[in-house]
Amino acid sequence: MAHDPYANPRKTTSLRRLGPVDIAALKAAVLALPEAVWDAENAGKPNRFEALDKTRHIVFRFVDSVRDWRSSHDRPAWAEWRDLLEPVLQAAVMPYGYANGAFPRVMFARMAPGGEIKPHRDANAAAKWPHKIHVPLLTNDKVTFFIDGTGYHLPEGEAAEVNNMGVHAVKNDGDTDRIHLIFEYFDPDQPTPDWLPRVIAGG
Numbered sequence: 001m002a003h004d005p006y007a008n009p010r011k012t013t014s015l016r017r018l019g020p021v022d023i024a025a026l027k028a029a030v031l032a033l034p035e036a037v038w039d040a041e042n043a044g045k046p047n048r049f050e051a052l053d054k055t056r057h058i059v060f061r062f063v064d065s066v067r068d069w070r071s072s073h074d075r076p077a078w079a080e081w082r083d084l085l086e087p088v089l090q091a092a093v094m095p096y097g098y099a100n101g102a103f104p105r106v107m108f109a110r111m112a113p114g115g116e117i118k119p120h121r122d123a124n125a126a127a128k129w130p131h132k133i134h135v136p137l138l139t140n141d142k143v144t145f146f147i148d149g150t151g152y153h154l155p156e157g158e159a160a161e162v163n164n165m166g167v168h169a170v171k172n173d174g175d176t177d178r179i180h181l182i183f184e185y186f187d188p189d190q191p192t193p194d195w196l197p198r199v200i201a202g203g
Helices: 024-031 035-043 076-092 196-200
Strands: 015-020 056-065 068-074 106-111 116-120 131-138 143-147 150-152 158-162 168-172 178-185
Touching (some): 035 056, 076 131
Antiparallel strands (some): 106 178
16 A cells, blocks of 8 residues: 655554563553543543544543644653553564654553444544554454454554554454553654644644
8 A cells, every 4th residue: 555655654554563562560450440430531531533433542641732743741640550551662662773762642442342443544643753553451353453454463462563544443343342552652863754844834
């Protein structure tokens, strides 16, 4: 499939498996979360996109503007979860070798049995440059991640970068929840693309 001309040339154009990471402590904490916490965090989330359908989220970090990935902020839940999240984040991104890598968006995404995320591209400009990485914390054999029509299964505890510039979708045809740690990652030392000022200015 054609690569988005505005996307970072370092990004995968399909799926890049980054390898296993230790999710044991993080998974245990996630599975212990009361439903009330999921409901409250999901109600206040900043990522309200139609394609996400009924998928629930707990958002730890988010961009200040959907036009620019270089500036982001911690949300209240980050302080509580930081010690569990950071080891997983850092282990997942080791293959990139960035000296000063940054994480503009970090969240949990929970999809119920029978749930789906409809085919879409991540259209906002802040999603075009960072790598989009998933770490499954809970899944089943009947969860499929589609990228440009090709289906992939992402096993628990294995980090993978997905092509969010391609048309992607998810279906959970199993009988258990699918919970992923999803985050973005970029290299602040990489030169900023020449199109960004136009996007920020609204052009």
